[in-house]
Amino acid sequence: MSNKRSMFGLAGIMGVSLLAGCASGGLEENSPYDQVEGNYAGVLPCADCSGIKTRLMIDNENDVSGKFTMKSTYLGKSQGNEPMITKGQVMVLNDAGPNQYPVVYQLTGQDGTTVYNLLPLSNGNLQILSRDYTKIQSNMDLTLKRVD
DSSP states (O other), X not given: OHHHHHHHHHHHHHHHHHHHHIIIIISOOOOHHHHHOEEEEEEXXXXXXXXXXXXXXXXXXXXXXXXXXXXXXXXXXXXXXXXXXXXXXXXXXXXXTTTTEEEEEEEXXXXXXXXXXXXXXXXXXXXXXXXXXXXXXXXXXXXXXXXX
16 A cells, blocks of 8 residues: 555656646747747849849847848849848847837848848738838738748
């Protein structure tokens, strides 16, 4: 009988330990860089061509920073159809802009200039915001869709 009690006691202790591990962060929440990591694609508007075919790859470096590579190809131009490659860092901005979006991902090129401000959407896509972190009023599609 004491063996049964000790087995039940041991099982109870293990169960409580497992629950305590979960409560204390055993199931950690992903960092913002983990959440945005992936591949995105879309055709963005262009003033002097039929669109900019864009492929964006975002990598999580170490849970506190991210990097990106973006390939942009101008469509409908007779010259310069080679992809332009832009690389840089991904910054997470909290409570950004006048709408205080909880999270905005800012792509910053290697020269320190802002490439895009991106608002994560509930479907996993990224919407391009203006330089002042507001939604751009346009009939054109300003989203990069998750492709992985």
